[in-house]
Amino acid sequence: MSAQQHHQWSAEQQPVIAIAIVTVSDSRTPETDTNYHYLQPAIAAAQHQLVGYRLIKDEPVQVVEALDYFAAGQAQIILFNGGTGISKRDRTYDALSTKLEKTLPGFGEIFRMLSYEQVGSAAMFSRATAGVYRDTVVISTPGSPKAVQLAWEKLILPELSHLAWEITR
Secondary structure, eight states, rough: OOHHHHHHHHHOSOOOOEEEEEEEEOOOOOTTOOOHHHHHHHHHHHHHHEEEEEESSOHHHHHHHHHOOOOOOOOEEEEESSSOOTTTTOOHHHHHHOSSEEOHHHHHHHHHHHHHHHGGGGGGGOOEEEEEEEEEEEEEEEEHHHHHIIIIIIIIHHHHHHHHHHHTT
């Protein structure tokens, strides 16, 4: 089976994907969460289902609680945004990396490569990551709206059905 046939077949197996969004921010509110306001209609436009949303502080306990909550529910994919940099308050990566059962290093590598085209050498500060936790795909991106859009359009959406299918087979 060619890669294109494989993608088409997996999309047929997983026509509607259950997705949860977690925004990690010390300053955003539900009204000012531009990433949620971008992702929610993007998920709907792709004919997938948003099964949950949380806006949390960049506190490791809150990150792990959101991860556990959505992984125990309907979500097949959990999209975290925010807290992936190197400042003292950026702790999303640290909290998630201790929980991931399998990592997808290629996601972070390709994300940083694509980010380099937008932000130059500052792309190396990103600790974007992805992996699997309790049969759920977990993807964590920086919190900048451009980063979220880049990750969704170039990496997540093209592989969404494939990712969801792979974790259930």
